[in-house]
Amino acid sequence: CCVCGRSGAATNCCDQSCEWSFHLPCAPQGGCITQYFDHYRAFCSRHCPQQAVDRDPEPHTECLLCLEPVDERKSFRTMVCPVCQHAWFHRHCIQGHALRAGISAFGCLLCRDKELFQEEMLRMGIRIPRRPPAWETAEAFEGLMARHGRCDATPCLCPAGREQAEEEGPWQLLLCSSCAAEGTHRSCSDLRDGAESWECRGC
Numbered sequence: 134c135c136v137c138g139r140s141g142a143a144t145n146c147c148d149q150s151c152e153w154s155f156h157l158p159c160a161p162q163g164g165c166i167t168q169y170f171d172h173y174r175a176f177c178s179r180h181c182p183q184q185a186v187d188r189d190p191e192p193h194t195e196c197l198l199c200l201e202p203v204d205e206r207k208s209f210r211t212m213v214c215p216v217c218q219h220a221w222f223h224r225h226c227i228q229g230h231a232l233r234a235g236i237s238a239f240g241c242l243l244c245r246d247k248e249l250f251q252e253e254m255l256r257m258g259i260r261i262p263r264r265p266p267a268w269e270t271a272e273a274f275e276g277l278m279a280r281h282g283r284c285d286a287t288p289c290l291c292p293a294g295r296e297q298a299e300e301e302g303p304w305q306l307l308l309c310s311s312c313a314a315e316g317t318h319r320s321c322s323d324l325r326d327g328a329e330s331w332e333c334r335g336c
Contacts, residue, residue, distance in 0.1 A: 135177055136163030146177040153177040164209040166258035182256055186213050190221045197242045198226040215253040217244035231261045238266040281308055286321035311336035
């Protein structure tokens with residue numbers, strides 16, 4: 134391995150004139166790049182692609198993700214948005230953001246460009262998973278999908294309590310037909326067995 138010097142390096146630099154190989158986990162610390170799009174390709178630190186940006190970060194420029202200072206010039210560890218050229222990131226910070234955001238939400242945090250930004254980040258070895266953002270999970274919206282499940286009548290007459298909800302009969306729970314944010318047992322609001330809807334006082 135051209136990074137750690139140990140045997141078992143199975144990733145070869147795709148430059149045909151290069152004989153360097155490295156372990157995949159050693160790639161980041163050795164400045165090597167692996168491209169996870171189209172045909173998988175790997176580059177050693179001597180032949181890895183460079184960002185075609187003519188400027189270096191201003192003094193005291195901070196990474197937009199961790200708010201820590203970036204290197205004083207473009208490097209393997211310091212990356213910039215190719216569109217606005219004002220958004221600077223640490224490589225490990227933008228990789229973490231890509232893994233959380235997924236391909237549908239990953240873009241420049243400053244100019245909001247997605248297409249050219251993703252294209253450049255993929256070329257520079259940032260892996261962008263093809264999935265929705267990590268924050269758009271079923272658990273994140275669980276509270277929004279929960280159905281109201283208690284009697285809000287004053288008083289609630291059910292011997293088993295306000296949370297008791299039966300399929301039919303006097304302790305069947307009906308939700309407000311307008312807002313669905315309040316509920317009542319049939320008996321608590323003196324509703325007939327044939328009544329199929331009920332509205333709370335607010336509605």
